[in-house]
Amino acid sequence: MQFWINVVVLASTYALLAAGYVLIYRASRVLNLAHGELMMLAAYLAFSIATVLPKQSLAVIPLTLLLAALIGVGIYYLFIRPMAGRPLFSAVLVTVAMGIVIQGLVVLVWTPRVQYLAVLLDIVNQSHQLAPGGAISTLDIASIVVALALFAALAAFFRYTRIGLLMRAAAENPLLLAQRGIDFHRLYAIAWGLAIGTAAVAGVLYTTTNRLEGTVALIGLKAFPVALVGGLGSLAGALPAALLVALAEVTAIQYVDPLLSNVAPFVVLLAALLLRPWGLFGTPEELERV
Amino acid sequence: MRRFLLVGLVILSLMLSAVGCQTTPAPQTGAPTKPAQGEPYRIGVTAALTGPFADTYAPVYEAINVYFQQLNEQGGINGHPVQILVEDDAADATKATSNATKLVQQEKVALLTAATLSATYGSIMNISRSAGTPVLIASVCPTQAYPPADPLVFCPASFGALYDGTAAIRFIKETAKEPVKLALVGIESPIVRTNFDHVTKIASESGIQVVTRQLMPPTATDFTPFATQVQQAGANWVFAWSPWSSQIGPFDALQKLGWKGDYLLWAHQPADEELSRRKVDALYAIAGNALFAEELPVHKQIRAAAQKYKTSYPVEYMAEGWVTAQVLEQTLRNAGWPGGAKAMQAALAKLSVDTQGLRGGPLVFTADNHFRTKAWYKFYRWNSQQNKIVTARDWVGIDVVPSK
């Protein structure tokens, strides 16, 4: 029982982060390898905002998300757009460089000390007994609920809103969209904003539950296989993929070798690349576009 | 082809010599040396100032730095100031190697101090051995410091693996009210593994059953699965011995799962702060240095120095480095001037340092024991009635004997 709860909770974090990868990839064909770092940065921003506004999580969290979304938009216009027309991998490496800079800056600004967001936000992470041998904490429930709600919201956004439709169109053929008189850069920037916003959601939830420190960026890298296993172009794929990867990881820890916990997502990834490289919900054509 | 090769070599050597020209005359700025005049003692430090374990190791450097800044202003040692040359290795073995090389071979420090992850020790000791420079390890003690000790390796750090485990088991045995089902929690590293093997052995000798052992990857951030294992194994006591994050992380995760049991962890620098933050009576800390909660005179001294020189870490993090600095000071005093590597080594090999209450007794090195003759431990916990950290058990001393 506890096993499955752990899987679902971990999967919810992975799913939130994978959504960011997918959003960015769909929009600008870039893998954002700084996603984990941006998630961490957002959490540190939340920490700073919470220092100014202690115990007001209702103000801190929206402010953080807004700030994170703005950072996403800024990143697109400053770093990614100038890479248009260059080899795709160069743009990916720009995100790597960005991640390194963030790592350095975080230490410079916030020191390498471990911080606790929960205290500042005045959140008590209580344990709830669901069943005998199965407990879940308040924040874990929040994580699952938020992940599901966010996916539902994103699905509705892409299906029913005009901007969502435009973003789908931009993902397919940005040039054609420009020929129809629409500035696709703005759409890409929105996608980056959304993605970093979701990363901030994941970051705040995860670091409030656990701790805030430089190493949490690693979870961003571990969530990356989720996005790929689900299909880089497919949001819907991220949910089952997150469950699959989380299942592999928790199984590895509990039944095989705890040291495998970092390796498990990548083993799943390798298997996926060999069996179905375009992902659970992707299409083979996707491979050709890379 | 040949032409290209030569041009390449020219570029390479020019670049290198360009770097060379820059470095040779580089003036070294260390501690301000107003009152103490003359040539300084040069002490090298390689420390994990950044990286995943920085909060354990960086404060060690800060304390040493503050200690000697103060000392230099008060006239230095034997009339000479002490210069601390620090290099950051970020707990990375390659960087530690290059730092040690630089400090020993270029800066010609008389003594090398390391406050970093154990994985870097191998190369640091190698370099110290090749130059005959003694090395003072201010993080978890390597086996080379235990008797019979390596002539060049010394360790004043409070935590020392096997003896910590022995003390912990004695404490649990004395404190537990019901039969103990013990879980051991730590990161996957050889030194932790060795300690836990030892703990398992002496636990069974004292009638304590070890129900599970959780060795987690050093980079783990989500401890829920490990906590689940502990809970499902039916443990009612946990002994955690690792870097701070991976001790307190599993504790938080256990709380999250609704586990009710007693949890003993090693009192790294954040212990003061975080015991008070969590306010859980069942959380115990085993300490090698007296916690600041006690407000001893030496604590007040450290507090004053830390405030004066503005450390970036809280004062509660400074005890470990303070003891190292005390050891350094005593060594320099005994070695006299000019105090080369040989003199330092000789001084260290018969050293007795009064820790002013930070430890349970004096820290003594002998010719073949570079760890300490007696290892001292004190136990703390949160007391919610008094709303403060209290002593759970006063200083216990364990005699250090040569292993067979």
Place this chain on the structure above:
Amino acid sequence: MLLEIERLTLHFGGLAALNGVNLSVGERELLALIGPNGAGKTCVLNCISGLYRPGAGQIRFNGQDVTGLRPDQVAQLGVGRSFQHVELFRQLNVLQNVLLGRHLHIRSSLILDGIWWGPARREELAHRRPVEQILELLQLDSLADRPVSELPYGVQKLVGIARALAMEPKLLLLDEPSAGMNRQDKEHLARVLLRIKELLHIPMLWVEHDMELVADLADRVQVLHYGQEIVQGRPHEVLRHAEVVRVYLGHSSAQN
């Protein structure tokens, strides 16, 4: 027949690009394949050289079934080709581009290459000779050191042909070599094609839009429309064929 294609069919997600095409090229023959845009001419070439895998049908080259072989395997059997959009290696100069055409004929190992030893060195130098001969034949020898990206489009096309010739192919596939050429370039191209045919005796399958060139040079013309062949025969007959005129010029012009 050197090359025989039977009932070749190719689909792209439901759209039929080729629909049962039959075609053959004989020894020393220059066969022109013509048809309007989107008729599937390039698809035929791509199927032969293994870039596309046909849905049905058979391609026999030199008596051997080559259907579904990899491009490099087809090349190994002696099929060289040029591309509609040049496809040169832009960072290399003319000589290196053509030298790459010798790839299959150079037989040194990677290790020997790396230490520039014995056969590697000998071969590398030996293979410059045929390349220089080809460049001379195509009157490109004065440009050998020029990076291809600096050359005019028409010349780049010739380099593409030179590269294919360096393979010493038994059959040459040419994909719209005259596209983007002016009259002068085309005259040069005509010269090149005749030299290949008459001096090197290499048969060619030639996809072309310029009817004048086709009429002048081709031994035989085959017309493709909508993935199907309409007619084939001697150039002057085919180009006056009513169906061909209709396909090319549309109803109204035909009435004109």
Place this chain on the structure above:
Amino acid sequence: MAMDRHKKIGQKAHASSQAWPGLRRQGILQWLALALLLAFPFIVNPFLLDLANLIALASIGALALNILIGWAGLISLGHAALLGAGAFTVGIMIEEFGAPIWITVPAAAGMGAAIGFVVGLPSVRLKGLYLAVSTLALHFIVVFLGGEYQTHHNLSTGIVIPDPALGPFVLSDRRAWFYVLVLAAAAATVFSVNLLRTRTGRAWLALRDRDIAASAIGVNLTAYKLAAFVVSAAMTSFAGALTAYYQHFVAVEAFSFFLTIQYVAMVLVGGPGSIAGAIVGAAFVIALPQGVNLAISSLSVPPQLKIYTFAVNYALFGLLMGGFLLFEPGGLVRLAVRLWGRLEALLPTATAVELRRPGRAQGPLQLKDDAMAAFTTASSTTDCLLDVAGLTVSYSGLALAVDHLSIRVPAGSIVALLGANGAGKTTTLRAISGFLPTETARITSGTIRFDGQLLDGLAPDRIARSGAVLVPERDKIFATLTVEQNLSIVPTSAPSGNRRAALREAIATYFPILQERQRQLAGYLSGGERQQLAMASALLRDPRLLLVDELSLGLAPALVQELMRLLEVLRRELALTILLVEQNAAAALNIADYAYILSTGRLVKQGPAKELLADAAVQELYLGVSASRRSYRQTAVEQRQ
């Protein structure tokens, strides 16, 4: 690459000019360099010597990675893992069997080759990012295995490696190491240079640039990709093995993902694909942190702040890496060449610079065509909606795709732009609609005015919004959206409600099929239906000028006729102006008022459509009517004599 070219030019110069003053000076320089190199370990302090040794080690790894990334175009994120594999092979062999160096180092290279082969296998199926990601998986797996070995053998401080011995000679002195490592790095350099100039290197470059063309000349893509992985991995593990000996220990912590990034940065910063770049990049990345430390220690920073040195280093490294990617993708080597060029330009004798400039200094071509003059006066300043004057577009700054083209499209007219494939029609259209691929093609001279406003330099969406709307040749609809969605995403920019209604009605009347197919995915439409959807989408934008690219492409003649007629009707009813780019000259001339004919980027003929349709030369060239001029065969034969 550049190296190779350079080398060959060098060879030529060597052969032709035995002018010996220059040669002699070079000879002295070479000997001087060699002497400096030999003396180096004795003139620098031990720390710098160590730095030099580390750079030599790193340049082997960087050269190896350059083979993969720079030449074969394969991205690997498993570099640290391969270094680790080499180091651990040495460590384990020493730990288990006490193997000597002449066994361990070749074994490490072999191990690297084997791993490279396995890692390369996915490259058969995967490309680009997917491949990079599979190598990332390798990283985590190797690190895991190394960690397992260390923990299970109780090697807390890593595996200790003794000084290597070859017979009586023990390699312990760092000076001796210097010669060994420089020799190894030189060997790796020579190996790289040789590979690049022979068959293997050429094949790699070929498959990186144009894999299709490469396979068509017989390059077995799979084999060569695998070979690149194997060679690169073997070299990398070789470097890893040497590192193990040099550092005297092997510990898994040393092979972090950041190490991979450092090596990737070496290749990028130096200049991808360049051998000198890899070496310079290695030196730069290794020396950078030392430089920063130096700067910090000489800036009299308070000692408390020293704990931030590493973070500063880290951030600076990221900034530099990003900076090179963004601003100087050619790396340090390119930067040096550029700076050198600028320096040369400053010198009074600037002949070299003059020569280097691409040869197009003849000045604008004198276009004096009577017909052009006629059209210019006919529709002169009055109602010319689109006015392209002297447009020149060049690819990569050199080859001209469009050469001094001037066309005018009066309001309300249908103008056709005709020509064969490659004539420059599509390039012209792209230039007008703002779609020249930014990297390779650009407008070098001329102006494009739409309704008096200059268009060049505007973003494509701005151009579309200003009323010049393109119906593209391919990819003209969003295949993953429904027909309805395709239409609904176009913002209606019609000024008045009436106009909007008129547009909608026109679409409903003339494209009834779209109504029927509303809910279908546009990807399932036939070619004709796609064309109609594309036209309808463009109309919704309320264009004043409709730019139609190759309407006839892939459509049945009957349908082409029908759509052409429709264009005529739409022009009348919606007061459109149309520029029609067509290969099918006959169909276009039937509806156009006026036409321009292009060949190889130049205007060769223009005139009213009716006249051109009747023109014998046009018939001959573009309508397939054969004529009585001198045949190609004749010219060819004549030329030969």
